[in-house]
Amino acid sequence: MAAAVRMLPLEFREALLIVVLAGFTHQEAASALDISLATLIARLTKARERVAALTRMPLVTEAEARAVRHLRVVK
């Protein structure tokens, strides 16, 4: 798991760890990283999907992933 996180691009790794490890709220994390909330959410999504792929532990089935992808960031 640590290796998978380490392999993430910097911006994805920062977004993920500042929320998961540091305990920042999304708004706080966006402010600390100087990015919009929508950008933070997009990075969190990519980071989580990549970590799941790198650890070869599919989080959900492809159908379930598609079902959730229809949820869009509206801000």
Added chain:
Amino acid sequence: METWRLADLHAYVDDCLETEQRQAFEKRMAQDPALARHAAAWRAQNSAIRAALDGEGARAFSISIVRHQNEVVSRRSAAISARPSGEQPARSSLAAVADAARPSSKVGATHALWPPLSWRLILAVLSIGLACVWAPAATVVSAKGLAEADVAAFRAFARPGVAPVELATGDRTESEAWLTMRLMHPVHLPATPSTVALVGARIAPYPGAAAAFVVYRSQDRPLGLLVQSLDAPAPRAPQLVAADGGHAAVWTWRGQGFALVGDLDAAVLLKIAADFFDPSGEAAQAMPERGW
């Protein structure tokens, strides 16, 4: 039907929803098993990340974030300096960043692991200092730096209750391939002496760059071998180096620095290191010794 956003799913798994929002989201999940499984999976991933990056690992990963925050402060400061003299920012940028960096009371949060921003800034300064100490020209310090990093990794990953490796294998070639792929540079492991058994490998924190950490067993005790690429590749036979109340056998070979740590007598540790370094004279033939 109420429209849910991807942001709500993230907010739920990261405990950023207020009580009413959380309850509403949980009602939605009760009607949508796929959404519920997705949320559960992301929560499990969060737990796995916290477990994997606890302690030393989290400290190493935090540095890049702190640096990024410092860059944000610098950019904002530069922007303020560029303002016309009569124009004042609505709020101090540094204060804004500091405020933003302060973990607030998350609803239901149970994992606020980070220290305050000031401590993080100190950590960043220390990390930069360590990186400076680890200059290739300061060869004696390089050996000590390797030893300290290995002692820290050994204490973090080889203690009871911690899975010491991410890849469990007794195959040296497989370990090399795994480490090479993750570190994105070639990793060469020495031949395993007959007195020890390869257990597996993992990535370990190291100032400035991650390192390979290979676990062996000897006399039913774990051994930790830290491997880091060096800019100064002169081979050097193992020597004992004191570090943080412990000691490590440190050597270089094939452009890499090695540090071996274990709960063994120093003479035994050094003998094992010597076996790693040159079990058959191969290393000495490949690169004549020139010192640190």
